[in-house]
Amino acid sequence: MFKHLFKLIWNKKKQNFLLMSEMLFSFLVLFAVFTLLVYYYDNYKKPMGFEYQNVWVISYNNAYQTKSTDSLNTYYEILRQNIKAMPEVRELSFCSFNTPFTNNMSQGRISYHKKPLDHVNFYTADESFPATMNMQILEGRWFNKTDVATKNKPIVINSDIKEQLFGKGAAVGQLISNYDEKEKMRVIGVVQSIKMKGDYAATGYGLYQKTDTGSLRWMGKIMVQVVPGASAAFEGHLYKTLANYMKNSNVEIEHLTNKRTSINYFTLVPMIVLSIVGGFLAINVALGLFGVLWYNINQRRGEIGLRRAVGASGGAVSSQLIYESMILATLSLIVGSFFAVQFPLLNVFDLSAGIYISAMLLAITFIYALVFLCSLYPGRQAAAIYPAVALHEE
Template sequence: MFKHLFKLIWNKKKQNFLLMSEMLFSFLVLFAVFTLLVYYYNNYKKPMGFEYKNVWVVNYNNAYKATNTDSLTQFYETLRQNLKALPDVKEISFCSDNVPFSQNTWQGSVNYKGNPVGGVNQYTVEDSYKNTMTAELLEGRWFNKGDVAAKNRPIIISSDLKEKLFGNERAVGKLVGDGDQPGHDKNAMKIIGVIQGVKAKGDYAPAGYAVYHRTDTGSFHSLGKIMVQVTPGATAAFEARLYKTLANYMKDSNVEIEHLTSKRKDINYFTLVPMIVLLIVGGFLVINVALGLFGVLWYNINKRRGEIGLRRAVGATGNSVSSQLITESMILATLSLILGTFFAIQFPLLNVFDLPASIYIVAIFCSIGFIYVLVFLCSLYPGKQAAAIYPAVALHEE
């Protein structure tokens, strides 16, 4: 039977070539869509790494123009005490501008035994940062006042960077270099803890590599954010009181208060834009392919009424005629998918975009399944119409 079907397909190779080209192009577009969907889903199901619901971000510029470091430190320490005295403030922490869900990014590289890892997010944080963000410490400890006298500059790394550098080995106590530094001299940084990766760019983005540095006496010259953890019942009235406290103390500073919940929604929308565009393009393409496939099958039935009538006259059942048309469509789809899979499988083999191979494999299977379901549904009704052709009527028309 299959030999006969291949012969029929070959006899109409020009017409079938266009149909197979449509299926091939649809598969490649669907492969791109499913790859992005699987990638976003894998990121979404991973833990956020911190608690953002009751955390506000205070943006300010350094209004206190003091060249003396001690005076500057005292200025902001007094501000810290004033803020912590407010009833709905649980914890605060000064930090660098690249707070979660913002567009600010500070990146560098980390060197371990001559193997540099680039694209590492660099954060400058205080001892209170962990409690303010309710971050999860997986290994070692967080910063404390004793780190001031440490021989090597202490750092805390994310779980993703720990896995990249050390695999299953323990990271605490190891020395790494900053940038091109070898990581074994006096300027090496010592890992004192490993923190759960923080998805700082939203639910659908990976946590990425991160290194946390402890603030020092001169850090207030460059810091411009305050993370404020408030009680769950904090109201707009309290936000106004917080703003008034900040504005009165930093009279020449531009103060702005943002909620991490709002920033998370904004950055998620921004991340989903490429996905929405791809879904729209893929949706239109699938509709066009479905209409084209349905039209071609319908046209084939009308052109082959004599053939179908003859088959019915010599004893073929309606179900066998319907099955033949559906099987022909599935064979065409299979030939297109074989070629499409050949191109798609190059992505995991060549490690394109540095994504895990499992994402590409799942996307390939999802695309194959979608094409088969689409072809089957589009050929089902024309197949039933062909099965309903009466032999006498078809032969009489011929």
């Protein structure tokens, strides 16, 4: 039976080649769409790693400038006490500009035993950062006042770096080199990786450094954890307090909940665009396949009538058309799968092989389901042809 079907397909190879090309191109686009969807869903399942609901971000610039280290420390300590004294404030932390849900980044390279690790995000934060963000410390500890004068610079890494460099082994106490391998940094703790770029983005590699007097000169962010239900009146009072204290600074207060919503919309734009393109292609494949099958039925009425006259049932005729369509889809998917499988083999875009394999299986299933559904109605129309009528027309 299949030998006969292949012969029928080969006899109309020019017409079938165009349909197969359309299926192939649609499969590749759907593969890209499903890859993005699976990637986003895989990231979405992972925990956020911190609590953002009641955290505000204070941005300031042109802050207090002085050459005196003591004056600088005193200036920011008074500012901390003024904010902390407000009953609506639970905790606060001075940190670098690459705060959660922003596009600001500070990336570099580290190495462990000459094993490099690229695209590491460097964060600078003070002792109260984990309490402000409700971060989970998995191993070791966070920074404290004893880390001011140490031989090797103390750092805290996230669980992604720990897994990449140390696997299941202990990370605390290990020495990591900076980008030029001239400075050694000692790991004192491991924290849960947090999704700094929103729900659908990967956590990435994160390395935390302790604030010092030098960093206070350029940092311009304060993370403030407030009580639930903090009012707009309190926000206005907080703004006036900051503006009066930092008279030459431009102060801005933002809520992490709003910033999370904005960055999630920004992340979903490529997926929406690809989904629209994939949807149009799927519609084109469906219409093309439906039209080709309908045309084939009208052109092959004599053949179908002869098959019915020699004893073929309506179900057999319908199945033949469906099988032909599924064989065409299979040939297209074999070629498409060859190209798709190169992505996990070559580690394109540095995604896990499981994401590509899941996307490929979803795209294959979608194409098969689309072809099957589009073949049902024309197949039923072919099965309804009466032998006498078809042969009489011939």
